[in-house]
Structures are given as C-alpha cells and as structure tokens.
Amino acid sequence: MAYCQEYDPKDSNNDSDFSVSYKSNKILVAAIDFGTTFSGYAFSFKSWFETDPNKIVTNSTWVAGQKNLISLKTPTCILLQPNKSFHSFGYEAEEKYAELALEEEHEDWYFFKRFKMSLFNNTTLSRDTEIPDDSGNKKMPAQKIFSHGIRFLKNHLVKHLESSHTGLNESDIHWVLTVPAIWNDSAKQFMREAASQAGIKDTHLMISLEPEAAAMYCRILPVEKFVSGGGGNLGVFKPGSKYMVADLGGGTVDITVQEVLEGDNLKELHKASGGAWGGTKVDENFMQMIVKVVGEPVIQRFKCDSKSDELDLLREFEIKKRSIRPDATGKTAFRIPISLTEAFEEINNGADLRQSIKQTPYAKHMNWVGDKLKVDNAMIKELFTKVSDSIVQHLKDILNNPVSRGVDTILMVGGFSECAMIQEAIKTNFSHMKIIIPEDAGLAVVKGAVLFGHNPATIVSRKAKYTYGVKITRDFKEGDPQDKKYQVKGRNKCSDVFSKHVEIGQTVKVGESLNPQSYFPLHSDVEEVVVPLYISTDEDPSYTTEPSCNYLGKIVVPLKGSSVKDKEIVVQMTFGGTEMTVEAEEKKSSKKLRAQFDFLDH
Template sequence: MALQDIRILVALDFGTTYSGFAYVHKENPDNIETNHTWPGREGVFKTPTALLYNETYTQVKSWGDLALEEEPEYMVDDSEERSRPIELFKLHISDLKDNQKPWLPSQLNYKKAIEDYLTQMQILIKSTLERRWPAIRFPQQVGFVLTIPAEWPNNTTGIMRECAYKAGLLSTLNSAHLEFTTEPEAAALYCLNVVKEHNLHPGDSFLVADCGGGTVDITSRKLLHDNKLSEITERIGDLCGSTFVDKEFLQFLGRKVGFQALETLKRCNYGQMQHLIQQFFCNLVKFKFKGDRTTFKPMRLILHRYCPDLQEYVTGELKEKMEEAGWIVKLDFESVKGMFDPVVDKVIKLIDGQLKEARDRCSAMFLVGGFSESPYLLNRVRETFRDQVPIIAVPALPIAAVVRGAVAYGLNVEIVQERVLKWTYGIEVCRSWVSGKDKKNRRTHDGLIFYFYKLAQRRTKVDVDRKFSGEFSPVRADQTHIVFNVYYTRNDFAKYCNESGMKLLGTLRINTPDTHFGLNRQIEFSLTFAKMEIKATAKNKRNGKTYDETTFELDI
C-alpha cells in the first residue's frame, strides 16, 4: 500500500459471525480507534455478520444487530411473506461441501450478500470518518486492510477485492489502496503489544490462536529485532469456532423436542430461535461455563420464555414427554460439557499440531477472538499445554485483536519479514516417455510425458522478493511459442498436474521466434514471491532479456 497517497487507514475484519473495523490517521499512528457504534447497539467492538432483506431478497432492510431483532422496528403486513435473516454467508467462499454450506435463498448468491454487507459497512465507515475528518475524500484518501482466514481457497482475495470494489470501498477494481492479511497474522501483530509484558525478547517464539465465531486460526511467530516478526511454520485453521458450540446445543435440544420442530421454528419464527440462542444459551450458559463440576449449577430452560411458538411444532411422543416436563429442559453438567468438548477438542488438536510442526520451544501462547473469552476453552488449553508452554494468556480486548493488528500491518507492511509457504508451486513440463519407467497411460501420441516440475516447496520460509527458478528448453527445434502453466498443491509428492488437489494458478505465454538456435535455447522461468503477489518471469538465458512476465495473487 502506498501509504503516502492516503490519509486514513481502515482495517476491516469481515468475520463469519461478527464483523468490525478500526481506523487511524496516518499523522497520528499510535491513536488506533476501534469502532463501537453500530445500528441498534452501542459500546461493542463488533456487530453480527447478518442481513435482513425484503421479501424478494432484492433490498437490504437492516443489518447487524437490527437484522436479528426478534421484532423489527418496521411494520410487516400480515399478508406479506417475511424474509429470513441471512447469516454465515462468508462460509460460501470456504472449501466446505455444498451440502454443508449455510442456507441462502434462491434469489441471492453469496457474492451479492457479501457485497451488500460491505456496502452497509462502507456507509457507516464513510460517515464515521467524515464526522472525525470532514475534509477527507472517500475513498480516494483512504486505505483499507481486509483480513481473511488462513486456510481458505486461493481465490478468496480476488472475491473479496471484487466485492469491496462493488461496495464502494475502492475507486477502481485494482486499486493499490487495498491490502490483505490473514486473521492469525493480524492477531500476531496485535500480540506484539503485549509480548513485553511477559518478558519475551528477540529470538523467542510465541503461538497465537485466533478463536472466532466460525473459524479458529493458529500461527507461530518468532520475535525479531526492531519489533518485527517472522513466521515459524505453516499457519493452520479449521471451522471450529464458538458457533459450533451453539450447534451442539441445538443438537441437544433437537433430541428433546424433535429436529423437525426446531427446523420449523427456524423457518417460521427465526427471531425466537435467535432469542433462544443469544439470550439463553450464550448469555446464561456458554459465556459462563468453566468446566468445574463442583461449582456448576444445573440450568432450567423454560421454553415458553424464549421460544413460545416452539411447542406448536412438537409432535408425538416427544410432545407428551415435554408436556409432562412442563416444557422445561434441564441442562446438567455433562450435557453442557458435551456441547463444548467436540469443538474444544478440535481447537486443542490444532494447537497441538502447530506446536509439533514448529519444533522450536514456544515461550508463550495468546488466545484472541470472541471464543477466547470462554473460561472453559482457556482452562482446557492451559490444562493440556501447561507443561509445554510456560505462559498461556488472553490479552486485553481479545475480540478486537484481529482488526487492530490489521491496522498495524497496514501502517507498516514490512513488519512481517518472512512467511511460510502454504502451497507447493511448480509448472507443467514434458520430456521423452521412457518404456519401463513411465506409465503407459501417460504417454502422448508423439512419445512425450507431461509432469509437475516443483519450483517452491510448501513449508519453505520466504522473505520478500525471494525467487525460485529453473532452466528449460523448447521441446521442438521449430517451436515459436511456449506456454508455462503454473500450478499449486498441498501434496508434497505430487507428480502430475491432473492429480487430485492440483490447481491451476495461471499461465504465462511467450513467443520464441529464434528458431535458428533449434533446441539450444535455454529459458529461465522463475516465480518471485512479493508481499501479496507472485511474479512469473521467463528470461532468455542467451542474451539475458526478459521474454515476458505476469503476476498472480499470492494466497497468504
């Protein structure tokens, strides 16, 4: 980001369940402000990532907390079909199978939902900045940093850039006023502010677990001189945030009243479903559960207080049992623990895998994000890793860690000195097929075999502008053009470009008119890893001139 061209820097944490933004004037970089004023709510750093449309899903009526209100402020005609709030639509970018992705109405695709949500954010951000600095030209004098999960597909940044542009956050699609960083990287940068409190010094390593509503992302970093960071090993993440505890609660309740009854409540009385989850489960159970059997007090869920219409949808034997129980569901210690454990176990498995992969001694572990404020999660993590990691802490304002860390990144993108590649990169090349060595079905009609030539290995540490290269020659003496197809994969032992998991990153085509040299035409093909992009270059080794080059988005 060309910081000299902008006056205000805004970081936007577009989360699966909650979103927020922070901002700073470049003339006063220490005064980072986190927004805490939202439509319908004051004094919190985030608002729900939720939209409420009109009945045809063509116009946004409200967003954030207002979209999830049990009784919206506007009046709805009884003869008019009410729309259902749209949530979790960010997950449609992820690698989840289609049947596992959240519901969307047929009239709405996920990109339009993201665009619409960012549009509402843009309106609020613009008014917030103009209230503070009336002379600011928006968005021309504003730079943005968007955070993305660590383990999401390679096209995530492209999708988010397009949506940000359509939402009015950028003047042009390819504006240089937008940077991306991963959520765990931003969280790690935020933790730079607290490492001194725990007596960490250059050379010490620490782990950051960003535990959000939808995703949990883990990264290991080493503290360098001049308050900079390097990445120790490949960051990892999974869908095991706090909303998956909510799902376990609904599974428990579904066994009491019937899953069909819950589905009908969700479809017909979505506000009551939200009221049940937020006001009862989150406020009274999830945020307070410590996992201590001796201090736990059994809970009584009186259904008619939170979802009075639910009993209309319960049928058969389950209805008889609920009537006998007075429509009260009891939550004992084992039941609540059973809601947490499948999710917390996944988080612990992620942390354990990261510690083993990093190998270096971990001096401290910081838990951030909304889920980090769960007493049970913190207790389980401390209990599991207390012999491996001497300091396990939750820093101040953990829910704002990602967005404030993203501001720090935007102010100084050089703060991250090294990253670890999360993919293996290479190109498709060919050679003569060899009988007895190569598979028969790999032989082309002209006696060649195409295979994957590895240039950059997954888990390799790379600093900015690190180049990986190889030398290649034409296949035929009269060849007048060459196509370099660049692929990436997680498979450390990939052999062919049509294997499962292999993905095409992009293509570089060059003209090679110097056919009088025949096959004696060495070409250096290289991939150079910049901050946010990969540059592919083809150079003539005979005269040192560059044939051509292009850039691809770097999946950070």
C-alpha cells in the same frame, strides 16, 4: 481460450528485477474484519502510527436492537429485499428479518448469516459459487453477498470519518481486509474481488492474515492490557523468543507459530493450520441437544414457521454461552418459545413436551419450569468438550513438531478466546506454558490489521502451506506411466508432469521471487500463454494426477501485440506474501508482461 504450453527444462538465467512493493504512503489505514459471526472495522492515521501505534479507533456505536446495547462489533448478517437489492447489514438486518418473520412476511426476503464458512476449504470455489439464504430454499452468488457486506462496512467507516470532519476522501485511505491464515489462495482472491466490487480499488487494498495481525497488535500492548499471563514487557516478544498464536473465532481456529527476530521483525516457524472449531460449533451442539429432546421434524417446523422465535432462542444461547464458567454448578435456564412447544404438540398428536422430556435420557438433567427449560450446567459444559478437545489436540500436534521447539507461550486472540470454558481447557492442558490473553481479544485482529497496513514488512518470512507447481510437458523418460505418453513431431512426450516451484513447509521470504521458469507458446498465433497451477500436500509429487494434488488455478500471460515466434516467456512467482504474486517478461526483449493468477477458474 486456453492454450497449451511446453516447458524448457533448462534453468533460466534471467536476472530481471521482479521486485514487489509492500509499502503504503496513504494518510490513513483502515482495516475491515469480516468475521463468521461478527464484523467490525478500525483505522489510524499515519501520523498516529508514527507517534503512538496504540492509537487505533474502532467503531463502538453498533446498537444491538431494541435493547440499545452498545457493541464493539455487529453480526455478520445481510438482508436483501425480494427484488434482491441490499436492505441492511448487522443488527439492523437481524432485527428487520425478525420483524418480518413475526408478521409472516419474510419468505420473499433473502437473509444470510454465517456465510463466511462457505469459503473454508472450498476447492471448487469460483466466481459463480452460490450460497443458500437462511431458508435454504433461495440462493445468491456468494461474491455478491460478500461484496454487499464489505461495501456496508466500507461506507460506514467513510461516514464515520466524514462525521469527524477529517477532510479525507477515499483516495487517501489504504484498506486492509483480514482473512484466516488457513484459507487457500482461491478464497483470498475471492475476497479481493468482492472488495473490488464493493468499491475498493485493487491498488488500495492489502490482505492481512488474522493470527499474524493479532500478534502484531499484542506486541505493542502494555502489560496491564493483558487479562492473563504477561505482556510484551515481560520478555514474550524479545528477539529470539518463540510463541504460538491461537486465533479462536466464530467459524475457524487459526494457528501460527512465530519467532521474534532482531529489528522487531517476525518469521513464521510452522505453516498456518487450524480447522472449523470456532464458537459456532458450540451453537450447533446446543441445537443438536434441543433436537434430541423434541425431534428433528419439530425443529424443522419451528425453523420454518417461527423464524423470529428461532433468532431469539439463538441470541439467548449466545449470551449464556459467554457467561458459563468451568466451575459452574446447578442449572442454566433457557426460555423456550411457545411456538416450539406448539410445534411439538402438533407433530406428536397433542403430547406434552414437559412430560415427554421425562421419557428421554435427559430426564435427570433437565426440567421444565414455567416457560423455561433448566439444564444441568454439566450438560451445558459438555457442549464445549468436543470443540475444546479438537483445539487442544491440534495445538499439541503443532507443539510436538520439531520446528516448534522452544515455543513456551500461547497467545489467545479472537472472540472465542474470551470464552472461560476454552480458556480453562487450554490452561489445563498447557499448564507448563505461559498463556496470554489481551483484554480486548475480540478486537486484536482488526487493530493488528491496521498496524500491518502501516508496516507489512514486520513479517519477513512465512512457511509454504503446500507444494506449489505447474503442469508441464517434457520428454518421456523410462519409468513414466505409459498412459501419459504421446508424440509430438515424432518425439515421445510425457504429460501431466508436476514441475515443483516451492515445497510444503519451505521457508519463503516476503517479496522474494523464486525459481524463474521458461515457457514457450506451442503456436505462433496465440494471444496468451496459460500455465496450469497445482498444489500438493506431498513434498515431491511427480504428476499432477496424484491423489495429493489439486488444481489451484492458472497463470495467464497475455501476448497480444507481440511477436511470439520462437518466444521464450520467463514466469516468476512470489510466495512469501499474504497473497501469491506473479510477473512475467519476454526473455529476448525484457518486455514486462501483465501476468496474473486466476484461482477462481474452476
């Protein structure tokens, strides 16, 4: 049960130690990169990091289906059996689901793919949030699905270590889980709890922000490891230099701007930002093109009745998407499953799809040869345009911000940054800047996360993404809205007041607690103090009910076993880390209290 609280407007003079430890002494650091489209892991021993930071092991034995293709990552797909128990992850899940669909035995199974985007900008995310499976007809708790995926990757990594006869057990491993820097605090807590359900102890886990991790990796690469631009040996990472990190993934584009400090440390110059402009947007544009050719009813029938063929079509586009180049001419051929043409004929009373294409606006840009649809490369390249335009405009907006003055380099990382079309768009629009792309851009995040796990102190400060504050009650003042006025023991009070702790864009040092505040239980018999926490996109909101404000969660301070009469509780928050932390104590006795955030209470 939640309890209301009063706020003491006087600044607390509490000088208690609220220090936070960021260092791990584990023998091995293992990072899990749980991506929108592909996932993987990497690890290194502490002794390796100290002698050769570049020595980071990734799993390179993901087998892509029956073709026995070796992949550095595996698809982020999860298959559950009809009884909702876990069956498989990655290529195995994809292949099994396609096999079931071919035999029309898939309807009772649960197949989830690209579900990571359900956490992006989700302001109502909770532990009860559900996500639909591939059919759209069945749902499962999102946290359970994420925990299945994390558990699979964790166990796969542990087996990898066991097969190498390292003699390690899980208590020797410090885990790092990557998340986009643009995710909100609820999503980060959601992933931490999912990892806990997957068997990773909370005290053995650290959250790493993806673009930051990628930058840390690129800083240690020799110059020959960059496929474009110049490497660290050319002065990009010297003290005083400023650069932008563009982490282009399958679901999101995640941007941060950093400055290199003395002592090889980094500070963030511009708050993390970005949007849903990843590689999956190009996939969506491709399917929309097919919809315009055959019609929405045909696509729905095709997806419902021919799941295996749909997977094959998307796989083929994924391959063609990676190979298309800005200077490509002629046409690109796509094998169209016979089931799609059959669905078209059934819904359109026997009409011939080949002839029907000639009646569409695409007549001059497409033609049908055998079982293949040939599309002008100019049209294929157009599928990238809206995505690349959004990315370019966002980068321009950031670079035009005064805090980005002096930034002369763009570091492109993430799987989507390997796309030639996106590379060309950025190089063309930012020809005055140095564009750097590591040769293994798709692994930069997970390898950098390993480095972050060994030395998280590299990042010394970040920019607050929001204005953070708590909802308080104070004495009513002239100018306060009348509808917020109420009385307590004959005194006029004002409700819903936004008490600011940190301002949007403010530089916050890692590990440094800010603005201790004092709170008092309203009643002497309460067992906890609950402090509602709000965020705002405004610099200085007055009330938590303003349009710019959103409820983020609550701070819970347990008081059980304490005498709470006339008790003052000092609450202190730390904003500079990859996750917010909170500590509290009784001011009179200096007794530490186990305060914690709950961002999933919606």
